[in-house]
Amino acid sequence: MGLVGLAGLAGCGQTGRMADSPRPDGRLEDKLNLYSWGDYDDPENIRAFSQNVSIRVQVDSYGSNDELVAKLAGSRGTSGYDIVVPTGSRIPLMIEHNLIQPLDLDRIPNFANMDPNFIDQQFDPGNRYSICKAWGTTGYIYDRTVIKRDLTTWQDFIDAAGKEAAGRTAVLEDPWELTAIALAAMGEDVNTEDSDVLKQARSIVVDDIAPHIRAYSSTVAQGMAQGGLSLLHAFNGDARQGLLEADDPDRWKFVFPTPVANLWMDNWCIATGAPHPDAAYEFINYMLTPEAALRNVDYIGYHVGTKGLKEAAGDFDFPELIFPEQTILDRLVPSEEGKGIQPRVDIYADARTRSSA
Numbered sequence: 098m099g100l101v102g103l104a105g106l107a108g109c110g111q112t113g114r115m116a117d118s119p120r121p122d123g124r125l126e127d128k129l130n131l132y133s134w135g136d137y138d139d140p141e142n143i144r145a146f147s148q149n150v151s152i153r154v155q156v157d158s159y160g161s162n163d164e165l166v167a168k169l170a171g172s173r174g175t176s177g178y179d180i181v182v183p184t185g186s187r188i189p190l191m192i193e194h195n196l197i198q199p200l201d202l203d204r205i206p207n208f209a210n211m212d213p214n215f216i217d218q219q220f221d222p223g224n225r226y227s228i229c230k231a232w233g234t235t236g237y238i239y240d241r242t243v244i245k246r247d248l249t250t251w252q253d254f255i256d257a258a259g260k261e262a263a264g265r266t267a268v269l270e271d272p273w274e275l276t277a278i279a280l281a282a283m284g285e286d287v288n289t290e291d292s293d294v295l296k297q298a299r300s301i302v303v304d305d306i307a308p309h310i311r312a313y314s315s316t317v318a319q320g321m322a323q324g325g326l327s328l329l330h331a332f333n334g335d336a337r338q339g340l341l342e343a344d345d346p347d348r349w350k351f352v353f354p355t356p357v358a359n360l361w362m363d364n365w366c367i368a369t370g371a372p373h374p375d376a377a378y379e380f381i382n383y384m385l386t387p388e389a390a391l392r393n394v395d396y397i398g399y400h401v402g403t404k405g406l407k408e409a410a411g412d413f414d415f416p417e418l419i420f421p422e423q424t425i426l427d428r429l430v431p432s433e434e435g436k437g438i439q440p441r442v443d444i445y446a447d448a449r450t451r452s453s454a
Contacts, residue, residue, distance in 0.1 A: 126373040129380055131156045132165065132178040134363065137231070139396035142389045149383075152376050162187045169196040174370030179377040182230050185220040185362040186434045197226050197366040204378045207385035214426050215402035218362065220433070227364035228381060229402030231393070234421070234429050235274055235359045238317065238336045238351045243327040251282040251354045254328070255301065258309045262328035267312040267320050269330045272445035273432050274359065275302060278330070281357050287430055290437035299444045307451035318342045321349065332361075334399040337418040351418055353425045360429035362402075394419065 135158035143154050159165045162184050169176055169191070183191060191197045202208050208216075208228060215229040237254050244261045248254065255278065258266040268275055277287040279301035285294050314320060317331045318339040331339070333351065340346040365381045367374060383389055390403040391410070400406060400419050407420040 125150060125152060125379055126376045127152055129154045129180070129373050129376040130178045131180045131380070132168070132176070132368075133158060133180070133182040135160070137182065137363075137397060138384075139389075139392040142384065142392055145389070146380060146383050150376075150379060152379070154380070166191065166196065169368060170194060172370075174368075176368060176370070177372060178368045179371040179373045180380060181366050181368050182363050183227075183366060185218055185227070185364055186432045188220045188227055188364065188366070190434065191366070192221075192226055195369050198369045198371070199225050200228070200367065201378075205382045205385065207382045210385050210387065210390070210403045212402055212404045214423075215362065218431060220431060221364075227366050228385070230363045230365045230384070231397060231399045231401050232360060232362040233332050233334050233399050234353065234361070234425075235269070235277070235330070235332055236336070236351060236353045237328060237330050238321070238339065238349050239329070240327040240348055241350055242348055248350075248352055249355060251278050251356075254278060254330070254352075254354065255282055255305055257328055258306055263309040264311055265325060265327040266306075266309050267314050267317075267326050267329045268306070268310055269315055269332075270313045271315075272441040273434075273438070274330070275306075275448060276441045276444050277359060277432075278302070278306065281354070284356065287357055287359070288433040288435075288437065290435060292440070295437065295440045295444070299440075299447065302444050303447050303451050307448040310448070310452040313449060313452075333418045333421070334397070337415045338398055340415050340418075346415075353421055355428070357428050357430050360426075360431045362431065 129152050131154060133156065143156065146152065147154050159168070165181060165183055166187060169181065181197065202224065205228070211229065215232055216224055221227045239248055239257065239262070244257050248257055276298055279298040280287045280289060282301065283297060289295065311326060312320065315335065317329055317335040320326045320329050321339040321343055336351045340349060343349060365384065367377045371377055385403060387403065387405060387409065390401045391406060393401050394406055394410070398419065407416065410416060413419070
């Protein structure tokens with residue numbers, strides 16, 4: 098991608114505003130501890146922030162939301178971390194257990210740069226505790242030399258898995274996402290806790306999909322490159338990475354399926370007991386500048402929730418996968434975790450057993 102839009106985008110409103118510091122001398126702490134997913138920020142953004150405000154940033158990484166929650170819960174406010182990046186579905190639990198603290202949005206003036214599509218989510222109304230760091234959705238990508246008809250729905254995915262792509266299908270290693278394929282095809286709420294509906298979904302997943310699954314994997318690029326797979330359940334940004342690495346990208350087509358799919362969102366949050374809160378506010382505010390936001394899109398391959406990115410992206414490859422049309426955004430639904438999560442875990446386990454039988 099060419100970052101040709103940086104100069105023009107930098108002129109937009111709130112670009113370089115500093116977060117207000119409550120300290121009497123207006124000075125920030127000289128350190129910031131960030132706990133996030135691995136390799137999730139452009140190193141140039143970290144360097145630029147550190148140099149501009151003389152704050153040393155220490156970045157540690159985790160591999161799952163469970164790992165993050167366990168770390169914060171076990172330390173009871175003494176983890177030493179300032180900023181954490183949980184997925185939205187975990188935020189209600191983290192609020193309930195006092196693992197993250199309320200945000201003062203007045204100290205994040207660049208919040209004004211956020212796209213209205215990615216604020217005020219149901220897991221955190223009013224952005225009281227979180228701000229979008231990156232978001233994506235789920236669909237599938239298929240080999241058009243094997244599946245020669247147009248696929249557009251989740252039911253099409255199920256049909257193709259049992260026909261043209263039988264034994265050549267991969268699905269995500271995620272109980273919620275796997276069960277959502279069936280629920281969406283049924284026209285049901287993908288977050289349902291109704292036991293009868295989930296029993297019907299289990300039948301579809303275990304009997305109609307699982308026998309044809311070759312792999313449970315989130316590594317789309319590797320699956321496309323190695324061959325042997327014709328239909329892959331995938332996050333949009335990961336599918337784009339697969340297309341970027343493919344020898345023949347025209348052979349593949351990504352689908353934002355109807356009628357509904359997941360809107361997952363990772364979020365900037367400040368941990369309870371953060372030792373460097375002023376630096377944390379300044380860092381989040383910086384990451385919402387157009388310049389930093391566009392660099393992060395280029396680096397991680399996912400939209401980061403601020404306005405004007407599509408227009409500024411220039412020669413961004415496969416832009417339609419990162420900047421879907423509003424009609425697609427309007428039908429996305431955030432995943433929820435509640436009483437319905439255990440049945441989904443059970444469905445996933447049964448599916449894996451059936452696939453290996």
